[in-house]
Amino acid sequence: MTTVHWVTAxxxxxxxxxxxxxxxxxxxxxxxxxxxxxxxxxxxxxxxPVGNPFLKVQQVGSGRRIHLDLHVRDPEDAAHRAEELGAKVTHRAGPGGYVTLRSPGGLVFCFVTEHHEIRPGPTRWTYGHESLVDQVCLDIPPDLFEAECSFWSDLTGWPLRRSARRPEFSHLVRPEGIPFRFLFQRLDESATGEVGAHLDLATDDRESEVRRHEHLGATRDPAPPTSPRWTVMRDPTGAAYCITDRNPETGLLD
Known part of the structure; x- marks a missing residue:
């Protein structure tokens, strides 16, 4: 098990x-x-405005993706453990620096040493509701689903929980203070390729939050049906994300 004390997306x-x-x-x-x-x-x-940062933007040569930084005491030791579980190291920054890897399903992540400990709370908007980016959802082809779920649970030591109502979803039990909850989504049978990821927001008024995002330039994704619990959106770059009914304080469905 690797002790992860912070997660940055x-x-x-x-x-x-x-x-x-x-x-x-x-x-x-x-x-x-x-x-x-x-x-x-x-x-x-x-x-x-309050708390430590947990969301960053990086300009890359091509493509568009979400990758994760796992904050640990010793990146090299954590990388060795991850390799034992099936991950592959793709870059080392040198002694004491970060290590970049791919999970068994191909998701890019890094081990870093930057220390943070104060999780920001939800933002209250002029509409009167609250929201928070608080979940990263791994989008996993069906043939990779079980192995990828096991990898992240074994790596972090966070318990894996299966959804009783939606068998295509599982999640890790998030320790107190960690800014991101890990959700795993098994894609439909036609999905192939590597594991991807998208961000989710929790809010106590989904329709108001959706309208706020539309004013910022996002659009509702017309392809997937809107769930009673979430709305799929596209940001101005075309990337998908979700606005969900989860409690923005706890990250859980009420």
């Missing part, structure tokens, strides 16, 4: 989409954008 965007994606997610969260940093000024952080 990165929104990776190519140059042509980076500015639009950064502006949208700043507006969606209500968080300020840090000055850019990195050798090519490719990194920015969304800065909550």
């Amino acid at each position: 990165f929104i990776d965007l190519p140059p042509g989409l980076h500015a639009a994606g950064t502006a949208f997610w700043s507006g969606a969260t209500g968080y300020a954008v840090s000055p850019p940093r990195g050798d090519h000024l490719e990194f920015t952080t969304l800065l909550p």
